[in-house]
Amino acid sequence: MPCGRPLTVVELRRGSPSDLTQQISGFIDSMAVLPNCSRYALALDPTDRHTLLIQGDWSCPLAMAEHFESALLQALIGYLRSSFVYRMEFSCQGLTV
Secondary structure (H helix, E strand, O other), X not given: OOOEEEEEEEEEOOOOOOOHHHHHHHHHHHHHOOOXXXXXXXXXXXXXXXXXXXXEEEOOHHHHXXXXXXXXXXXXXXXXXXXXXXXXXXXXXOOOO
């Protein structure tokens, strides 16, 4: 059972390149195979096509904390900041310590 569910909401600017989701998917695929990662996924918000949802499930709080400090996640955040992102929001649901 995953310990927590970090959720990143990424709101895109209007007119974002159609291949932006594909480019982000490369980061998501790399993070999905990290140790102690139960699942990492990218999806369009069903209510707003300009919002992407990035969600990860981790086996324990330590693994999740290490993920937030990883170079791979920092590279993704840097890429998002330099692209067509209007807003990013981070949250953690269901964290049990």
